[in-house]
Amino acid sequence: MDGSRLLDNEIRRLFRVRKTLHEMLVDRGYIVVSDDLRMTLEEFSQRFHDAGFARESLTLLKQKRDDPADQIYVFFSQGTEGPKVSVKSLKDTIARMERDGVHRAIMIMSEGLTPSAADAISKLDRYRIEPFLENELLVNITRHVLVPKHEILSKAEKKALLKRYKLKESQLPRVQQRDPVSRYYGLSPGDVVRITRPSETAGRYVTYRLVV
Known part of the structure; x- marks a missing residue:
């Protein structure tokens, strides 16, 4: 070549x-x-050419x-x-x-x-x-049809979520920081992410994951 x-x-x-x-x-x-x-x-x-590659x-x-x-x-x-x-x-x-x-x-x-x-x-x-x-x-892996929507909760949203369901942070399901989607969003340990999936019965299904 x-x-x-x-x-x-x-x-x-x-x-x-x-x-x-x-x-x-x-x-x-x-x-x-x-x-x-x-x-x-x-x-x-x-542009790349003008910058000398x-x-x-x-x-x-x-x-x-x-x-x-x-x-x-x-x-x-x-x-x-x-x-x-x-x-x-x-x-x-x-x-x-x-x-x-x-x-x-x-x-x-x-x-x-x-x-x-x-x-x-x-x-x-x-x-x-x-x-x-x-x-x-x-x-972009997040644009794949099989990857559900991910949203990072703010500190206030995380606090409200735990209070609403009377949970401790450690009781939430987990997702690894090294997971490809976690890396894409730049998630840190302690972050909580809301994952929204389509559902044939409910229209959508929402879960939460704690980044570890």
Whole structure:
């Protein structure tokens, strides 16, 4: 396969990843302008070309609709010392977050993390970095017909739910934080998610899950 064909395939791949990513940000409550959501492959290709085909040009900084101070970075990362993102690259990312006062980020990678970088991310305290492989975002799994609607409860909604049914948090059914849908929504341990499924008898069936 020649170089131009390889580049064309990479552009198409990144376009699909970027589309899913913007949908993810909207579903998490972040502000995404309509032009980004409607961008065509041709428009993306031209923008990527103008930026010299650098993944770094795809970096995003978004803020929550209901809280502008709540911001998230999105980094399209490549290893600088090998095919995987290393601890050194991770430290550079954290330094940028610290400089800009942003405590949460999504890291999109083509090859993943080195074992030491993965361990470092799991031990972060002040910062949260969510790693995703590009392969995981080629398709938006939440748009699949078999995936029911998920909604994160606010702290007040969670408190009201437990009070209404006279439950302790530990009595709720559970869902793992590493579950693909949990990762898509950026759920944290202690979050409660409302899951709405269609029902032939009741019209819809609502359940709640505690993220662990």
